[in-house]
Amino acid sequence: MIGSDYTLELCNVFHSGQVEPGSFFQRLTGDVKTGVILKDVSFLTHSGEVTAILGSKGSGKRALLDVISRRVSSKGHILLEGEPLEEEYFRSTCALVRHSSKLLPGLSVQQTLALSLTKISGYLKSSKVKQVMADLALSQVAHKCVTSLTKSEYRRLVIGVQLIRDPIVLLLDEPTWDLDPLNTYLVVSILSNAAKKYGTTIILTMEKPRSDVFPFLDRVVYLCLGDVVYAGPTRNLLDYFASIGFPCPQLENPLMYYLCLSTVDRRSRERFIESNQQIAALVEKFKLEGQAVMQGQLAEHGRIINPNKIQLNYGKAGGFRTIWMLYLRMLASIFNVKSHGIKQMAMRLLTLPIYFFILWIFYNESKDYQRAFVTRSGLIFNAMVGTYFISIMNTICLFAPYRTRYYQESQEGLYSGASLLLAWNLVSLPFSLLTSFAATAIIYPIVGDLSDTLGYVYCALVLWSSYVYAEQQAIAIMMFVKNGLVAAVVNIYITCIYVMLASGVLRSYRGYEEWLYYLTYLTHTRYASLLLHRHVFAAPAYSALPYSERENCTGGGIHTANANAHANDNCRYSSGKSFLAERFTAKNFAGDIYQMGDFNMDFNLGISFAFSLGIIVLNKVLYLMPLPGYITDKFRE
Structure with a gap:
């Protein structure tokens, strides 16, 4: 004492x-x-x-x-x-x-x-x-x-x-x-x-x-x-x-x-x-x-020491109380009418819906002709990639002050990185859930039936998992990289790699060598993209789509023989099933794709969230690891 x-x-x-x-x-x-x-x-x-x-x-x-x-x-x-x-x-x-x-x-x-x-x-x-x-x-x-x-x-x-x-x-x-x-x-x-x-x-x-x-x-x-x-x-x-x-x-x-x-x-x-x-x-x-x-x-200065003085305020607070105080800090920072609070609220709730509204403007007038396979697939791709990138942008802008404060307070032994991430997730997950459902509601009328509530929920949930995955990836990179611009570039570069590899839009799986095809199983994008494409193109509306308003793909109607022959040459996909088989199956695949577990929506949704949960746990482990002094010093300078 x-x-x-x-x-x-x-x-x-x-x-x-x-x-x-x-x-x-x-x-x-x-x-x-x-x-x-x-x-x-x-x-x-x-x-x-x-x-x-x-x-x-x-x-x-x-x-x-x-x-x-x-x-x-x-x-x-x-x-x-x-x-x-x-x-x-x-x-x-x-x-x-x-x-x-x-x-x-x-x-x-x-x-x-x-x-x-x-x-x-x-x-x-x-x-x-x-x-x-x-x-x-x-x-x-x-x-x-x-x-x-x-x-x-x-x-x-x-x-x-x-x-x-x-x-x-x-x-x-x-x-x-x-x-x-x-x-x-x-x-x-x-x-x-x-x-x-x-x-x-x-x-x-x-x-x-x-x-x-x-x-x-x-x-x-x-x-x-x-x-x-x-x-x-x-x-x-x-x-x-x-x-x-x-x-x-x-x-x-x-x-x-x-x-x-x-x-x-x-x-x-x-x-x-x-x-x-x-x-x-x-x-x-x-x-x-x-x-x-x-x-x-x-x-x-020799004096008699009074041994009864007690430092009531100092020392380390309990684990639960520490997490609660970190949680309250974040809420107080968000829910205020000052400029910083308004910016946080707007970034958390509005950026993704605004981006999806822009997509709606571009894709709303698309018709159900043969080119719908490409346009709807492009909409899915842009929605998924936009979710990744907006999540990365928001995380780098919003998490940086808490990360810097953590590196300073952790030197005082006040709390660990796992406590910070738990408090962050308790705040961030509800916001990302709300913005994912709101954004999905904007474009869902283009890709699905409004009466299909379960389909809407599946699409919103898989986009939420994409948002959470990209957010946690950005947090992992920010553990080592202080500069926000550098962290953004690194995250976007990594994201572009697995999006190009596994989205099935930029390149069909059938064009991959066997090792590349199996490499797609290690990415979150494969399962999110499969679920969204399966939900959209399995609909009966994507069977026997005409080439245009005046040409169909069946050889019937008012068209001449030459016109029909020309139409059949341009009608690449007889149904949504054939489109999915071309984009998301391996070389020499023959059979019914709907019998494959790869096209099961429940399976893909579960694996998507498994990726998100896995990287959340990985981050908690990473933020408990001791880092070299020259890395932690960067965040305190």
Whole structure:
């Protein structure tokens, strides 16, 4: 149990890692340039204090946060109240706020905090939400969408998502980056007040500290290329550097002055060598003289620990509650009158019916002549392929924010990918079912009898299975591919392959070699296309269709012998059965196609849903697999 006063201590921490960016293949093979990033880092901080880690770009600030949060391996000791701070211990008591943390775009400020994953709920959580909003000066924008917030408000909200969980140690990566002076002052002052109010240890990184934040920083740590130039109380900063011969000039910002003193000057070779030597001397002086100061601080802060403080809010929520909160997040993001909610609702419910309405415009005037075999087959093909592609487009646009948030929150151990996908499917499946039935109702009068309710249900269900299959395929690809355009291209390319192979429209099965024919059995498209074609062309209306309004295929009527001969030459299919046999049977097939299990509608519908269910289960397994760090880091950057 952590006491009300506690100490976080780093002792002789070393960390090695990648020091230069590498290509994808270099990172995949491990052939990247590595080196020592942190060298013998030691400092301590207490509860209720704000510690700033200062240094120029490449000094090791972010690496130090990763080491403290146990996201990378290191040598040395990191102790929280005398206990080794391991990864699970950090997750259960502490928090890290990345500079690029992304929140779900469809939620308001209050919803974002209320739907955060904590152990508390009900009145306690509602009170905590109001308290955190007041502490972070967010009460006046409580009902504002997160996408409409200013940079400062957004950063404060990201911090609030962690503060509502009452962490013991809160790490922040550049919380004031790209903020104007007034908002920089506001954010740092709010963090200082929160540290004092909640007794939280706050450690933040800053690259360009301003003088007006000096009073809010209890401690500072200066890093240069992984070495510690100074680590101690801010109030001792001026005296320490003055004692070693570097007093701060009057009217200078001491934080920035000593940061420049700790930065390698790369403007010329001479300055580079001179600044390197100076920094090496500063590091050695701190090792000799700074350690005594740190030991004095330990004695100064020795207190009796109160063992009765309990962190009620922090920790991992139960599995069922986590899935329920993820489900509520998605519903809240969809069912609102803000632009993001309207866009989500339109994409989920309207895009497929609109596409099918366009198909209806093109195919509604087609007549029941011989060319109906081609036009109806083309309609089926366009309906099925359009369902695949629209599902892919919707999934890439709508799933991406939840995927990014998952990769960030999973690092905190809050939930697994399987929980995210279960919540997503609970939301997505009813919407896709509704839009599939609505879209099918638009074109069904062209391909079937309106009185045949069962046939309509079969067609709608097989298109629903196509939508779900393509959606889950896109989710699987998005596990590895961050860029939406690249993910769309990969999905469409894969879809085109099995559509060209197994639809039976672009190429007849009879033209395939035996191995290609059997390969079609491994695709969802084969079963969906067979069901739709079987339902349409098995109808009696497709027997003995005339060639045109003036020519038939039977040799009867008012036509002359020459005209009839010409008509018979152009009437390729005597019935729907002959069309199906040509398009969907193997070479040298002879027999009644309706005796084949391949043309059984119940069988094809069942296999279509088996494919969809199978890829749903596969995705849950995939999202439970550990991924290389360079892949998951892409989604957190």
